[in-house]
Amino acid sequence: xxxxxxxxxxxxxxxxxxxxxxxxxxxxxxxxxxxxxxxxxxxxxxxxxxxxxxxxxxxxxxxxxxxxxxxxxxxxxxxxxxxxxxxxxxxxxxxxxxxxxxxxxxxxxxxxxxxxxxxxxxxxxxxxxxxxxxxxxxxxxxxxxxxxxxxxxxxx
Amino acid sequence: xxxxxxxxxxxxxxxxxxxxxxxxxxxxxxxxxxxxxxxxxxxxxxxxxxxxxxxxxxxxxxxxxxxxxxxxxxxxxxxxxxxxxxxxxxxxxxxxxxxxxxxxxxxxxxxxxxxxxxxxxxxxxxxxxxxxxxxxxxxxxxxxxxxxxxxxxxxx
DNA sequence: CTTGACCTTGTAGCGACTATAGGGTTTGCA
DNA sequence: TGCAAACCCTATAGTCGCTACAAGGTCAAG
Ligand SMILES: [Zn+2]
Ligand SMILES: [Zn+2]
Ligand SMILES: [Zn+2]
Ligand SMILES: [Zn+2]
Numbered sequence: 439x440x441x442x443x444x445x446x447x448x449x450x451x452x453x454x455x456x457x458x459x460x461x462x463x464x465x466x467x468x469x470x471x472x473x474x475x476x477x478x479x480x481x482x483x484x485x486x487x488x489x490x491x492x493x494x495x496x497x498x499x500x501x502x503x504x505x506x507x508x509x510x511x512x513x514x515x516x517x518x519x520x521x522x523x524x525x526x527x528x529x530x531x532x533x534x535x536x537x538x539x540x541x542x543x544x545x546x547x548x549x550x551x552x553x554x555x556x557x558x559x560x561x562x563x564x565x566x567x568x569x570x571x572x573x574x575x576x577x578x579x580x581x582x583x584x585x586x587x588x589x590x591x592x593x594x
Numbered sequence: 595x596x597x598x599x600x601x602x603x604x605x606x607x608x609x610x611x612x613x614x615x616x617x618x619x620x621x622x623x624x625x626x627x628x629x630x631x632x633x634x635x636x637x638x639x640x641x642x643x644x645x646x647x648x649x650x651x652x653x654x655x656x657x658x659x660x661x662x663x664x665x666x667x668x669x670x671x672x673x674x675x676x677x678x679x680x681x682x683x684x685x686x687x688x689x690x691x692x693x694x695x696x697x698x699x700x701x702x703x704x705x706x707x708x709x710x711x712x713x714x715x716x717x718x719x720x721x722x723x724x725x726x727x728x729x730x731x732x733x734x735x736x737x738x739x740x741x742x743x744x745x746x747x748x749x750x
Numbered sequence: 751c752t753t754g755a756c757c758t759t760g761t762a763g764c765g766a767c768t769a770t771a772g773g774g775t776t777t778g779c780a
Numbered sequence: 781t782g783c784a785a786a787c788c789c790t791a792t793a794g795t796c797g798c799t800a801c802a803a804g805g806t807c808a809a810g
């Protein structure tokens with residue numbers, strides 16, 4: 439199986455497959471006389487493992503770790519559980535902060551309904567006033583402290 | 595006001611301020627004889643505007659657009675509303691796909707409770723079996739199609 | 751006169767790809 | 781046999797929003 443066929447079977451881009459090999463996630467396949475990569479069922483499984491983990495939002499570093507565990511099955515699995523737990527809490531945090539973000543954006547959006555000129559746009563007005571230190575609907579939902587602007591998003 | 599003082603007042607890193615200037619988001623300030631950047635209240639506002647928009651998850655490209663609108667206030671504000679709408683729906687989509695992700699991860703986590711060896715770990719077993727084409731708790735919640743693995747996450 | 755805190759530019763790194771450029775190979779068909 | 785299309789290869793640079801150096805210049809206090 440050439441790389442294009444593997445790409446077709448997995449839905450993964452050719453360039454991404456080569457990238458995974460470069461990163462040491464996918465084992466280097468045998469090459470034909472002309473240097474073409476030839477894949478077998480084992481590597482198809484490897485790639486599907488990677489893609490499955492990626493679809494669960496795991497980092498390549500995490501996947502590398504999981505693959506290492508897969509290789510030495512006599513180890514204790516506590517680290518696997520921890521890895522998943524970390525992933526769950528990371529995702530949970532992201533959900534929470536994005537939900538807040540959505541509320542903030544909706545509150546901001548609510549400042550403009552009709553279409554008029556920018557000068558009268560409640561959205562832009564809110565943003566400009568907030569940059570001058572005044573409270574804003576997005577970050578001060580119910581008459582709270584008008585003071586410092588929290589950096590609500592850490593990493594996205 | 596030197597760059598360090600501006601950084602202190604806004605909670606933004608010095609390097610990030612210079613980065614915003616390089617990217618054309620923050621107007622280039624006057625320089626002292628020795629080349630130090632000197633900021634005034636206007637640029638403090640500009641930076642706060644940027645930071646406020648960033649805290650709403652907007653991209654630098656979006657912020658550039660908003661700043662352009664701020665500059666020409668005679669335009670119609672429809673584009674602003676659209677920009678916010680796009681941002682809302684992007685965030686909403688992210689929330690939805692992350693919530694699904696969380697459920698998938700929790701289902702996977704549920705496959706291993708006690709600590710034992712990797713060979714018996716239900717999590718790793720699930721991941722390996724899924725890579726061989728079998729259905730998995732994470733992507734096949736209630737006896738659905740065991741067939742192709744959807745790429746559930748587009749961009750994170 | 752030295753120390754330390756500040757400032758400058760330029761460059762490289764992160765993560766997970768994606769996209770090119772500039773080639774070589776294989777296959778099918780006239 | 782000639783040629784084109786479809787495939788493959790490597791190497792390099794770009795994406796986004798920073799962050800972290802390195803190597804040097806400036807300034808105020810002691
Ligand atoms: Zn408006
Ligand atoms: Zn706000
Ligand atoms: Zn386990
Ligand atoms: Zn699954």
